[in-house]
Amino acid sequence: xxxxxxxxxTDDEAILHRLGYAxxxxxxxxxxxxxxxxxxxxxxxxxxxxxxYIAFNNGGPxxxxxxxxxxxxxxxxxxxxxxxxxxxxPTAGALYxxxxxxxxxxxxxFTGWFNLVGQIAVTxxxxxxxxxxxxxxxxxxxxxxVGTDTGAVFxxxxxxxxxxxxxxxxxxxxxALLNTVSAWWHxxxxxxxxxxLAVIPDNHQSAGFVFGEVINNSGFSDTAIVFVFGLGLxxxxxxxxxxxxxxxxxxxxxxxxxxSALGMVMSVVVSVVFGFxxxxxxxxxxxxxxxxxxxxxxxxxxxxxxxxxxTWAEFLLFIAVVAQLFCGTASVTSASRMMFAFSRxxxxxxxxxxxxxxxxxxxxxxxxxxxxxxxxxxxPTLANGVVGYAVGTSIAxxxxxxxxxxxxxxxIKAAERFEKGAxxxxxxxxxxxxxxxxxxxLVCVLFLMxxxxxxxxxxxxxxxxxxxxxxxxxxxxxVLFGGWYLLSARNWFTxxxxxxxxxxxxxxxxxxxDAEAHRHTGPxxxxxxxxxxxxxxxxxxxxxxxxxxxxxxxxxxxxxxxxxxxxxxxxxxxPDGDADGDEPTATSGAAxxxxxxxxxxxxxxxxxxxxxxxxxxxxxxxxxxxxxxxxxxxxxxxxxVAAxxxxxxxxVAAxxxxxxxxxxxxxxxTEAAQEPVADAGTGTPVTADExxxxxxxxxxxxxxxxxxxxxxxxxxxxxxxxxxAAGAPVTxxxxxxQADPDLRAQLKEELKAELKAELRAELLxxxxxxxxxxGSVPTSTTGTDAGASA
Numbered sequence: 001x002x003x004x005x006x007x008x009x010t011d012d013e014a015i016l017h018r019l020g021y022a023x024x025x026x027x028x029x030x031x032x033x034x035x036x037x038x039x040x041x042x043x044x045x046x047x048x049x050x051x052x053y054i055a056f057n058n059g060g061p062x063x064x065x066x067x068x069x070x071x072x073x074x075x076x077x078x079x080x081x082x083x084x085x086x087x088x089x090p091t092a093g094a095l096y097x098x099x100x101x102x103x104x105x106x107x108x109x110f111t112g113w114f115n116l117v118g119q120i121a122v123t124x125x126x127x128x129x130x131x132x133x134x135x136x137x138x139x140x141x142x143x144x145x146v147g148t149d150t151g152a153v154f155x156x157x158x159x160x161x162x163x164x165x166x167x168x169x170x171x172x173x174x175x176a177l178l179n180t181v182s183a184w185w186h187x188x189x190x191x192x193x194x195x196x197l198a199v200i201p202d203n204h205q206s207a208g209f210v211f212g213e214v215i216n217n218s219g220f221s222d223t224a225i226v227f228v229f230g231l232g233l234x235x236x237x238x239x240x241x242x243x244x245x246x247x248x249x250x251x252x253x254x255x256x257x258x259x260s261a262l263g264m265v266m267s268v269v270v271s272v273v274f275g276f277x278x279x280x281x282x283x284x285x286x287x288x289x290x291x292x293x294x295x296x297x298x299x300x301x302x303x304x305x306x307x308x309x310x311t312w313a314e315f316l317l318f319i320a321v322v323a324q325l326f327c328g329t330a331s332v333t334s335a336s337r338m339m340f341a342f343s344r345x346x347x348x349x350x351x352x353x354x355x356x357x358x359x360x361x362x363x364x365x366x367x368x369x370x371x372x373x374x375x376x377x378x379x380p381t382l383a384n385g386v387v388g389y390a391v392g393t394s395i396a397x398x399x400x401x402x403x404x405x406x407x408x409x410x411x412i413k414a415a416e417r418f419e420k421g422a423x424x425x426x427x428x429x430x431x432x433x434x435x436x437x438x439x440x441x442l443v444c445v446l447f448l449m450x451x452x453x454x455x456x457x458x459x460x461x462x463x464x465x466x467x468x469x470x471x472x473x474x475x476x477x478x479v480l481f482g483g484w485y486l487l488s489a490r491n492w493f494t495x496x497x498x499x500x501x502x503x504x505x506x507x508x509x510x511x512x513x514d515a516e517a518h519r520h521t522g523p524x525x526x527x528x529x530x531x532x533x534x535x536x537x538x539x540x541x542x543x544x545x546x547x548x549x550x551x552x553x554x555x556x557x558x559x560x561x562x563x564x565x566x567x568x569x570x571x572x573x574x575p576d577g578d579a580d581g582d583e584p585t586a587t588s589g590a591a592x593x594x595x596x597x598x599x600x601x602x603x604x605x606x607x608x609x610x611x612x613x614x615x616x617x618x619x620x621x622x623x624x625x626x627x628x629x630x631x632x633x634x635x636x637x638x639x640x641v642a643a644x645x646x647x648x649x650x651x652v653a654a655x656x657x658x659x660x661x662x663x664x665x666x667x668x669x670t671e672a673a674q675e676p677v678a679d680a681g682t683g684t685p686v687t688a689d690e691x692x693x694x695x696x697x698x699x700x701x702x703x704x705x706x707x708x709x710x711x712x713x714x715x716x717x718x719x720x721x722x723x724x725a726a727g728a729p730v731t732x733x734x735x736x737x738q739a740d741p742d743l744r745a746q747l748k749e750e751l752k753a754e755l756k757a758e759l760r761a762e763l764l765x766x767x768x769x770x771x772x773x774x775g776s777v778p779t780s781t782t783g784t785d786a787g788a789s790a
Contacts, residue, residue: 020498036183038267043327047239050129060215063232071236072272083261087421090256093341094247100495102410118399119335130324182326245334394470
């Protein structure tokens with residue numbers, strides 16, 4: 001199971017890399033969770049109930065029942081058209097990304113801004129609608145403490161916004177769980193509500209009323225009943241929206257190319273079915289027509305209270321309010337991902353702020369911005385609740401559906417050039433896509449029309465409360481975004497921007513985020529990550545040094561190693577470029593037979609051909625190489641040990657060898673390798689200092705007495721060997737043969753004994769210091785005694 005999920009993530013990340021983005025967000029959602037977020041945002045227990053009065057006033061029951069089915073059928077087609085594109089390009093940017101890729105930057109710009117503004121507006125409308133229902137419920141529970149005036153509703157709205165902001169700062173796996181619970185809450189809630197409405201009321205309306213009654217309370221003439229019926233479709237169309245959330249969550253969904261498309265389509269299908277059942281049940285329970293019309297925005301509350309009684313009404317309201325809270329939370333999630341993606345491509349002012357993610361991979365700044373903007377959009381409701389809510393809903397419906405239509409139009413233009421994803425319409429797109437665009441165009445025209453004769457400027461009984469604000473908001477958006485693009489954005493907005501130029505750079509971004517996440521999970525995870533990094537670095541350094549060894553000449557003059565000692569003081573086991581000392585390294589066992597760079601610090605150099613661990617030449621090479629490498633006896637096979645000293649610039653590495661080959665431990669500081677060079681000129685062997693004789697720099701962590709002493713001994717011995725040669729040219733084969741074998745063996749044993757004790761004490765002290773700092777001893781590949789065995 002884990003292997004399958006890993007393969008899915010690999011495929012998803014490969015697609016995302018191809019589209020130009022790193023896997024910044026956690027990919028923790030499955031197919032059902034992806035479906036659940038769109039199903040939750042559609043929320044038949046939110047949109048259907050809060051806007052029920054719109055259809056009841058404009059067409060009556062036929063607009064509620066048949067209107068719902070008509071709108072639902074066309075919305076399924078729209079979702080299928082969008083799903084095909086989402087499958088091809090599963091990114092958080094979704095609509096605007098598709099439009100940019102299919103049509104160019106200008107298409108992407110307008111699509112993105114209509115979508116973002118629509119997302120903010122629909123979030124505000126959902127939250128305000130839930131505040132209306134929550135306030136009504138609280139008024140039933142606490143009639144003396146909570147009123148139903150606009151001020152009380154706005155206070156409830158503020159609390160809801162704060163709650164949903166906090167929930168959206170949690171990890172995406174928790175949000176996925178929340179959406180899963182929400183989906184089941186909606187479906188089970190509908191069944192419970194329908195069951196109660198079918199059993200409890202004493203009287204029900206007839207089937208003829210539910211499926212055939214026409215009501216025209218719009219103020220328009222009955223001769224315009226078709227137009228009035230069209231206005232009544234706003235209830236269903238406002239409810240069945242926001243299902244693009246499945247596409248916005250695609251970067252957090254496994255098998256996104258298929259799951260995001262199916263999530264989008266199935267959320268609409270399931271909503272149409274359950275929504276129809278709910279609306280039929282509510283309409284059967286209507287106690288009287290005039291009372292329902294007079295209740296206006298509280299029509300559903302009136303129906304439940306009058307037909308069921310206060311106690312059952314409270315229970316049903318509780319089910320609805322919880323569902324609406326789920327809905328608002330999911331809407332904030334979806335909108336924040338859209339803002340994050342749009343900012344990632346630098347289309348939003350202060351984009352660097354909104355595209356940042358926290359350690360849990362949540363775009364916290366975008367979440368905060370969406371919540372604040374949605375709350376601010378509802379401030380006008382303090383002056384007039386009806387007008388303020390109408391503004392929010394008009395912006396939401398028109399903005400979102402314009403954004404839906406533009407990529408579908410471009411898909412039609414692309415025809416066979418369109419690159420299909422895992423889920424495709426095949427040739428059916430040729431009729432599904434055009435029908436979808438035509439439906440969206442019709443809906444937009446209908447929703448730009450006046451909702452009442454009182455909303456037409458110049459009418460005798462003109463009222464601002466009856467004005468349809470959609471034309472004003474749409475025209476204002478076109479002027480704002482269009483003017484911005486013509487005056488400025490067209491010079492710098494290029495559409496989607498690749499986060500990096502290569503696959504390796506995208507992977508580097510992901511690794512940096514993983515490292516940051518490890519720092520927030522405690523010292524244990526950080527230590528494990530450090531050990532893994534140390535091992536990987538050790539292998540890389542060893543391989544690099546082996547390649548360098550093969551390119552080196554077989555012999556050198558006495559002056560060459562001296563100059564190289566100054567330029568390359570670092571030993572074979574650690575690259576000199578790591579000034580911070582944060583990455584301890586160790587050589588592999590295979591690399592020990594070849595002295596490589598270690599021999600550069602001495603006066604002789606062993607050729608690869610003479611690297612025989614059983615012959616005398618090997619002993620000479622080991623003794624000569626001690627200016628950079630001190631040997632110790634370790635019997636563990638093929639094990640690399642890395643200890644990272646967090647309070648110093650020194651990295652110590654031990655590389656275990658086979659049973660008959662010694663390991664090597666190497667100092668990491670430049671000073672330790674350079675200092676013995678000056679002493680070597682005296683021709684006098686330098687005795688190794690005891691631990692603590694040399695003053696430690698930076699608290700005793702920047703240099704090591706034992707390795708330094710080893711270097712002095714080796715260079716002094718090398719100098720003595722050079723004196724014995726009486727200035728003769730030094731070669732890799734002749735020089736070791738002139739040294740006294742007994743003297744070398746004695747010196748070698750003395751150094752080994754001293755270094756074993758000193759290095760053991762030093763490493764144990766570093767481990768104790770880190771244990772004091774982090775609360776745990778760093779994990780090594782050989783256990784707690786690995787450092788001591790060096």
